Amino acid sequence: MVTLFGVFLLTLLVITAVGILRAEHLFVAVMLTGIFSLQMAAMFFILDAADVALTEAAVGAGVATVLLLGALALTNDRERPSGIRPWWPLALIAAATLLVIYATFDQPRLGDPDAPVHQHVAPWYLEETPRLIDVPNVVTAILASFRGYDTLGELFVIFTAGIGVLFLLANPSKGGALSLSQSAESQGLRHHLVPRVVGRLVVPFIVLFGLYVQFHGDYGPGGGFQAGALISAGIILYALVEGESMALKALSFRVLAGMIAGGALLYVGVGIAGILLGGNFLDYSVLSADPVAGQHLGILLVEAAVGLTVTGVLLTIFHSFAARDQKS
Amino acid sequence: MYLAATVAILVTMALALARALLGPTVYDRVLAVNMFGTKTVLLLSVIAYLYDRPDFIDLALAYALINFIGVLAVLKFVQDFTLRHKDAEH
Amino acid sequence: MNGLSAHLPAIPVIIPLLASPLVVLLRQRGLAWAAATASSLFCFAVAITLVAAVRESGVQAYAVGSWAAPFGIELIVDQFSALLLLIVTGASSFALLIAPRFGSGVPDDRQYLFYTAWLLALAGLSGIVVSGDAFNIFVFMEISSLATYILIAGGPNRQALAAVFRYLIMGTIGATFYLIGVGYIYMMTGTLNLADMEALIQDVSDLRPVLVAGGFITVGLALKAAVFPLHIWLPNAYAHAPHAVTAFIAACSTKVFLYVLFRFDFLVFQGNLPGHIEQFSAFMMPLAIIAVLFGSAIALAQKDLKFLLAYSSVAQIGYIMLGASLVSVSGLTAGILHMFNHALAKGALFLAVACIGTALGVLSLDKLSGAARRMPWTFAAFVVAGLSLIGIPGTAGFVSKWYLVLAALELGVMGALLIVPVLIGSVMAVIYIWKVVEAAYFGNAGETVVRAEAPWWMVTVLWAAVLLNVWFGLQPGLPLELAREAAALLLEGQ
Amino acid sequence: MMEYLGLYNYWVFAVLLMLGLYAVISRTNLIKKLIGMTIFQAAVFLLYISMDKVEGGTAPIIQSHMPGQLYSNPLPQVLILTAIVVGIATLSLGLAIVIRISEAYGSIEEDEIRKMDNA
């Protein structure tokens, strides 16, 4: 039955994607992208990927939509209707689709427990995690420890994006926060009483929930990245109802840059601590006398590092887009 | 019985999607997105029980939070946009 | 644990990653440059040590987090990766040394972000080279790509933005294709570790997904490496980037992706897919030949120095692919050696361009007439590096082309035919380098010739790079040995 | 019937992948290209996550009170968590570049920009 739900959702996904493609109003395309992400997240949930579903919802439906809208506000929200569409891309794409579908017939079916994917390393993770790391959430264990080096890379990818947006959009002559407060547009939804009151009420809960997700990641779906996305979503909500300048007063660009760099330093620092204490890079077992306790400590620290950097970067990007708005 | 509720929710998702695709105004689409968001929250809650993993209600909570922010962001965008266009007219 | 030396494979990644957030905190341009240059030079030294270690005691493996290979991520430095590491860190060091500040495109108070991006690009490229895990390669590929986009977007004109957007789109498609390919292999083998993959893929009986994986990975990486029909992002991106950035990425970035491509095609697919080698060869060889001819021909028509050299890069990537598509140890040796030698030659040429650009501010050939009399040292260096690019005996470029010809001759008559495009390409290289020389040395400089040499330290660095070209032209032993061992490793697994 | 339903996920992956790619290739609007790119990447997420499902399994969060419970494969989930981050990083950098392009050229249509460059 659940498989059928999956099939239904997947069909909706395709319809939505076609809708995105056909929408000439970019704003409509962005709206549909939000729906697309929600469907994707529900699909991930059905496929047993709770952590991924949480991330996709926070990032795809939340942050990505806000960023796309921010960019639309700065550019143009209409796609210029183009007259002639060349036929060859469509033919090429159709051929490639058929090729990929042709390959599927040799693939293991969905949910097949005998598939090679479930034979080699995956059972090892599931069996050894309770003994070696002792956290219930195996995804967190792999993410932060077994493949912690990938996560270090992930953190630096988002770090790079933050650096890039700062580099491309920073507007130093304007001096950041102060110049923003003058414009009427930076007032957010201030003159709407109801959203403002409810928003104010909700923001602390979102941040609290984000912290819960951050520190509960060992036991349930969650972790640094999801928490970072949720907390920054909360602060973005604050900026929406109270205006950019208020949000920037709470967390200025300086503080955000400190968070970005601090998180990155913390992660690399934990790795180097492993070397200094006689292990390999990112070896948490040596952090404490008891290897399992060391793993717990290491995972806690690197998740905190990821949370810090992600919050910093997402907010920096949001504020950079918003600050650009004032200029144009 | 969870199944009955799930089917109703899924069908409603399809209806909301249809509204989002049809429009015709921007506000209709925002409405559809909002509907879609609440339906996703419901779907997750129900499926969490269908799967017998009640600890995943966390996800539903997160979705509810995110959805609200998304809708407000869209409204702010629409509002700024109409303001700007009014400026351009005068 | 015998001190730091056990951690050598990880250090070229850790150091720039550690330095980049520090640079963000420092914020000051001079300090940022000093930190970036110091870490780059340090990594260069580590790379040299690693080359020595590999030559002495074979492959260096490192288990990150002390988790054993297929479960954790393993770093592997063999002859091939050591050579690439040398290219990457060397190119970064030389280019940084001439760039204590970037041109007018980047405001002073944002230059520290630029050096941060530089460090990240360095870390990403080193990370790809030392990694022994297919997914980890993807992650570091993205770090290096995003950082490179930032570096190119720092170019002085608005064209840089358009160029970088196109590069971003094509680069993302390439990386995603790679990810799909890795996903398919993972689906059929259940592992992400390259060595493990190689062993397990032999037992896969349903080959269609593996074939599709091979297609996706080859196309994706070819896109990133600008192999001929997928090169269209390259000329604009190189030409509009800040000069020092061009010197850095032109010398090493496409080569790193070629490295990954060779790793996958020769180690994972070869011997496991029936007929894969023939397909690889039949597919790549024509493309390589067209790339050599087409790239050189377009370069001939260019009026801007940077565009000229960028199209020449397309042709040179063709030479590397041509060597690889022979699928013999000697051919692959020539290809890998050409990676090294082309990095030397093209790096030196773009360093010269950086000097010219800094001193004169113009790079179009008609405005450079008589410029050699204004900047004699720089143009002398340009000529020597140009000779190396052409492949004149006594320079590094000659060695690899010579081995390429030898490898082609091994194939008999068909091979002799392959020499024709190599020769035509070299002749065209003579012509386009001559165009520059003609303009600079024999053009009309006007009545008064004002000396406008680039700052002394830039010229020193430039000449150091040029002399390396001559040194490795006369003493090709070390890179040749490394390339030969790397080729043997790829083809025979030893 | 089940034989093919088990492949439906992969078919949708193929269709979404190519729809995204088509948007990237055929549209001239830069933001539309980026939106196409997100669909393209989301398709890959679907490919990986479809692999992780085990019939009768549940999310890989070990429940000690239920010994013998089957769990789905955690590894693809870890990879996709990373890939989602990469996706949002690329998207935000791409949007920042589009904003700068829009300021510098006054247009976000690729062919118009090319015309201005060649002029």
Place this chain on the structure above:
Amino acid sequence: MEVLLDIISWVLLVSGGAFVFIGGVGALRMPDFYTRMHAASLTDTLGTILVLLGIILQAGFTLSAVKLLAVMVFLLLTAPTAAYALANAARLARLAPERRALDD
């Protein structure tokens, strides 16, 4: 007792599903934006409450029941807010009932 709880939660879930569905039909079939919003937001809220109450009855006194309650309270707070803000924005933009504006 068990049976009674089951029956009640069954009724709640099914009627909740029905309301949700009716809301969906209303959002699709009503003639203009304001009526559509009316249909959607009212039935939506009621349907949501019913469905979540149905699940809470099944969950009993557990942590997840508290979380479900939190979801419910949250939706009760935010859904009307979003609806209000949406209608307000539409009014501000002078979207007249039964006129196709803005999207031209």
